[in-house]
Amino acid sequence: MTENLHDVTDEHVISCEGGKLAVEFKIPASSDFFDGHFPSYKLLPAVGQFELVTRFSEKYLHTKRCVQRIKRMKFTAMIRPETELLLEVTLHPEKNTASFVLSDAKTKALYSSGSFEAAEKTA
Template identity: 35%
Template sequence: MNRLPEITAIQHQGAHAVTLSLLVQPELHYFPNHFPDYPLLPGVVQLDWAIHFGRKTLQAKGDFCRMDNIKFQAIVQPGQKLDLHLQWHAENGRLEFAYKQDEKTFSSGVVVLAVAS
């Protein structure tokens, strides 16, 4: 089973910011058991996707250190179309993310990545 959403578009805003248009396919690995009668995308998966796509599109580097200002504001369900906005601040290892659809925010926050010394 697939674990990543379908990317339908990528728009770079300079070297340190990108917006990915995503389709959260109903057949993703997470939906059959979370929850059978009301499937929703777990918050930890949203964090994992932000880190994954930050590394792939913005070359974000480092190991997970902590989360700051994480907010889950709306439920993401199968078939949802979302824009994932990412901004990478290499100087302090901060990856800002927001999952949105038009003006509605589903989740947002900052993942801090630390480079091992």
């Protein structure tokens, strides 16, 4: 069995309070997120972007990692290895959803955004 190398580096929480998260990080070129997507021009696939959203939502906002329904997702630009990313997630408990924006930490260029069901973890 191979090790899961869906690693990130330079993870830094900007803020996490009141159901809102802002976290910066990079995905190294060595990450298996980039395997086969594409050998000569590596890109972070959409499924990898959403994996990061649910990973950080679970870690910092204590939502369930397993998402029952994605309400909306939009991918507007390609993410290359070593890009400094900013993920912002906002919980909407009255709707049992969360919304997210994934952008460039330096330029603020938008990479993806969306919303999904976000149930809280039970003890």
